[in-house]
Amino acid sequence: MATTSPKTPRQRVPASERRDALIDAAVHEFAHGGLHGTPVDRIARRVGVAQPYVFSLFGSKRDLFLAAVERGFQLVADTFTKAAAEFDPATAPPEADLRQAMGAAYVEMLASDRDYLMLQLHAYAACDDEEIRERVRAAYAGLVAHVESLWDANPEEIDDFFRYGMWLNVAAALGVEDLSAGCEWMRAEAQAGATPPPTD
Numbered sequence: 001m002a003t004t005s006p007k008t009p010r011q012r013v014p015a016s017e018r019r020d021a022l023i024d025a026a027v028h029e030f031a032h033g034g035l036h037g038t039p040v041d042r043i044a045r046r047v048g049v050a051q052p053y054v055f056s057l058f059g060s061k062r063d064l065f066l067a068a069v070e071r072g073f074q075l076v077a078d079t080f081t082k083a084a085a086e087f088d089p090a091t092a093p094p095e096a097d098l099r100q101a102m103g104a105a106y107v108e109m110l111a112s113d114r115d116y117l118m119l120q121l122h123a124y125a126a127c128d129d130e131e132i133r134e135r136v137r138a139a140y141a142g143l144v145a146h147v148e149s150l151w152d153a154n155p156e157e158i159d160d161f162f163r164y165g166m167w168l169n170v171a172a173a174l175g176v177e178d179l180s181a182g183c184e185w186m187r188a189e190a191q192a193g194a195t196p197p198p199t200d
Contacts, residue, residue: 019057021047026068031115034122035065035132066135069123072116073139077146079109084150098151099161106165110172117172 025046029038040061044051058064083105087098110117127133148158171179178185 015057018047018049018053022049022054022057022064023067023071026064027071027119028115030065030068030122031118035062035126035129040064062129062131065126066132068119069132069136070139072119072123073143075109075113075116076106077143079105080147080150099153099157102147102151103161103164103168107168107172110168114172117169121169121173 022043025043029043029046032038033042040054041051043064044054054064058067080102083102084098087101089097092101123132123136127136144158144162147161151158151161153161167179171177176185180186
């Protein structure tokens with residue numbers, strides 16, 4: 001008589017792990033579809049849970065979006081922290097400074113984690129929503145304060161650092177390395193799109 005082996009009970013995944021996985025999935029999906037273009041069900045399917053379970057962990061789609069956005073800001077902060085910890089003026093090349101080290105680390109992050117770049121841009125685009133605007137402002141202000149804690153620089157230098165960061169965001173989103181007026185790709189695009197002046 002054939003015997004059947006008892007079924008192995010399915011292990012329950014802790015809610016904290018599911019929450020973490022859902023935020024990871026949300027980063028990817030919101031990076032591509034934005035807040036309004038991304039169905040929560042798509043995020044749920046990516047993790048293998050039902051949509052109602054998502055709302056048991058996050059009160060709303062907006063809450064899940066904000067959790068993903070705040071994770072992105074935290075990644076940037078961690079990137080700067082690591083760059084600052086690894087920067088040693090004694091062994092760094094001549095003329096190198098902490099600003100360059102953090103900037104280079106950010107450029108590398110943009111290249112390797114494009115989802116976080118696109119999610120950051122979607123976060124700014126979603127700021128018509130008052131709650132999102134408040135949370136994104138807080139995250140941005142926190143990032144500025146974090147850089148101030150890592151780098152002994154004056155306010156103007158801090159401002160320049162973040163202006164350059166936004167320049168890098170646009171360049172990375174466009175898939176170019178330079179945004180200087182008259183740079184090679186910009187001249188080529190202008191010439192390709194140039195139209196002859198109207199004739200009377």
